[in-house]
Amino acid sequence: MPETPANHESDEHTAQKDYAVEDHYIDEGHFPEYQGMNVDIRGSTTLREISDKYNIPLERIYEVWSLPSNTNANTRIAELMQTAGIEMSEFKQWINSEITKRPKP
Numbered sequence: 001m002p003e004t005p006a007n008h009e010s011d012e013h014t015a016q017k018d019y020a021v022e023d024h025y026i027d028e029g030h031f032p033e034y035q036g037m038n039v040d041i042r043g044s045t046t047l048r049e050i051s052d053k054y055n056i057p058l059e060r061i062y063e064v065w066s067l068p069s070n071t072n073a074n075t076r077i078a079e080l081m082q083t084a085g086i087e088m089s090e091f092k093q094w095i096n097s098e099i100t101k102r103p104k105p
Contacts, residue, residue, distance in 0.1 A: 038096070039054075039092040039095045039096050039099075041077060041088075041091070041092065041095070042077070043076060043077050043078030043081065043088070044076055044077075044078065045076065045077050046073065046074045046075060046076055046077075047061055047071070047072075047073050047074070047075050047077075047080075048073040048074055050077075050095065051073070054095055054098065054099060056095065056098050058073055060098075064094065065080075065084065065086060065091075066084075067080070067084060077091065
C-alpha cells in the first residue's frame with residue numbers, strides 16, 4: 001500500500017508520542033509506579049538475601065514493614081505477601097528508595 005500524506009503524518013505523530021513516553025520513563029518521577037522495577041527479587045527471595053544483596057539491615061526491614069522482630073530471616077517474600085499483605089511492587093519501590101537515598105561515593 002503506498003504511503004499517503006495522512007499515513008505519514010500519523011506515523012510522525014506516533015513517533016513523537018513514543019519519544020515523549022520514553023522521556024518520561026527515563027525520568028521516573030513522572031511515573032512513580034515504575035520505580036523499583038530494576039530491583040531483582042522474586043517471591044522465593046528471602047529477607048536475608050534482600051538484606052545482604054541491597055545492604056539493608058534486617059531490623060530496618062522489620063521496622064518499616066511492621067514485622068515482628070523475631071521474624072525468621074529466611075522467610076520468603078511470597079510468604080509475607082500472603083501473611084502480612086505486602087505487595088511486591090511496593091516492596092520493590094521501597095528497596096529502590098532505600099538504595100537511591102544513600103549518599104553517592
